[in-house]
Amino acid sequence: MRASMVCMAHHVLRFAAGTDVGQRRKVNEDSAYAGPRLLAVADGMGGHPHGDVASRAAITAIAELAARLSPDLPAGDDLAADLAAVVAGITRRLDDLGRQDAELRRMGTTLTAMAWGGAGFTVAHVGDSRGYLLRDGALVQITRDHTMVQSLVDGGQLTMEEAARHPRSSVLVRALQSGSDAHPDIYRQDARPGDRFLLCSDGVFGYVPHEAIRSAVAGSAEPERVVARLIDLANGAGGPDNITCVVADVLPASAGAGERVPLTIGAAGRDAAGPLARLGRRLRRA
Ligand code: MG
Numbered sequence: 268m269r270a271s272m273v274c275m276a277h278h279v280l281r282f283a284a285g286t287d288v289g290q291r292r293k294v295n296e297d298s299a300y301a302g303p304r305l306l307a308v309a310d311g312m313g314g315h316p317h318g319d320v321a322s323r324a325a326i327t328a329i330a331e332l333a334a335r336l337s338p339d340l341p342a343g344d345d346l347a348a349d350l351a352a353v354v355a356g357i358t359r360r361l362d363d364l365g366r367q368d369a370e371l372r373r374m375g376t377t378l379t380a381m382a383w384g385g386a387g388f389t390v391a392h393v394g395d396s397r398g399y400l401l402r403d404g405a406l407v408q409i410t411r412d413h414t415m416v417q418s419l420v421d422g423g424q425l426t427m428e429e430a431a432r433h434p435r436s437s438v439l440v441r442a443l444q445s446g447s448d449a450h451p452d453i454y455r456q457d458a459r460p461g462d463r464f465l466l467c468s469d470g471v472f473g474y475v476p477h478e479a480i481r482s483a484v485a486g487s488a489e490p491e492r493v494v495a496r497l498i499d500l501a502n503g504a505g506g507p508d509n510i511t512c513v514v515a516d517v518l519p520a521s522a523g524a525g526e527r528v529p530l531t532i533g534a535a536g537r538d539a540a541g542p543l544a545r546l547g548r549r550l551r552r553a
Pocket of ligand 1 (some may be wrong): 310468469470508509
C-alpha cells in the first residue's frame with residue numbers, strides 16, 4: 268500500500284515548445300527551454316538593446332541547471348534554492364556582459380521557469396511572461412505580471428480589462444537586468460495527472476484573447492499541436508511581437524513520457540554547435 272502511494276506521487280512530463288519571430292520584428296529576442304525537469308520562457312526586453320543576448324543568457328543558465336538535475340528525481344533536490352541561485356547567476360552574467368561591452372548595459376529579460384519535482388513544480392518568475400494551468404477545462408494564470416498596470420490593478424485603480432488595453436501594458440516593474448538585483452517570485456505549484464501547463468511570452472497573451480488561448484490549449488491531445496495553434500493565432504492577430512510557447516502535460520509515470528530530448532529554442536537555440544548542443548547530447552545519453 269505504501270509502495271503504491273509513493274509510486275502514485277511520481278508523475279512525468281510530456282512537453283513541446285515552439286517560437287516564431289512574428290510578423291513585424293526582424294530578430295527573435297525570446298528564448299525557451301523544455302525538458303523532463305525544467306520548463307522556461309525568457310523574453311528579451313523590448314526597447315532595450317540586445318534583448319536576445321539577455322534571454323539567451325537566462326535560458327543557457329536554465330539549461331545548465333537542467334543538466335545538473337537528475338532525470339530520476341532523487342530525494343533531496345532543493346529546487347527553490349537551485350532556481351534562486353540560477354536567477355542570481357543570470358543577473359551576475361548580465362552585469363559581466365555589461366562591463367565588457369557598454370552596448371550591453373541595461374539589457375534585460377523576463378524569466379518564467381518551472382522545475383519539476385515529480386509531484387509538483389517550483390516556479391521562479393520575474394517580469395511579464397506567463398504561466399497558466401489548464402485543469403478541468405479552465406485556464407488559470409499561475410504567475411503574477413510584474414508590470415506597472417498589474418500594480419494599478421492590485422491597487423484598485425484599473426480593472427483587468429482596462430489593464431489589457433492599456434497603452435503602457437508592457438512596462439515592467441521587475442526584470443532580470445544588468446545593474447540591478449533580481450527579485451524573483453519563487454513558490455510551489457501543485458500538479459496532478461491530467462493537468463496541462465502553458466508558459467508563454469507576451470507575444471501570445473498580449474494579442475490572443477484569453478478564451479481563444481484556453482480553447483487552443485484544451486483543443487488537442489498533443490502538446491506540439493497546441494504550440495503550433497497558439498503561434499498561428501498570435502500571427503493571425505498580426506504577430507506584432509516574438510511568439511513563444513512551452514506546453515507540458517502531467518502524466519502518470521506508468522504512461523511513460525515518450526520523447527524526452529530537451530529543447531532549447533529562440534535566441535538561445537541559434538548556436539547549434541555551441542555548448543547548448545553539447546548539453547543536449549549529454550542529456551540524451553543520460
Ligand atoms: Mg515580448
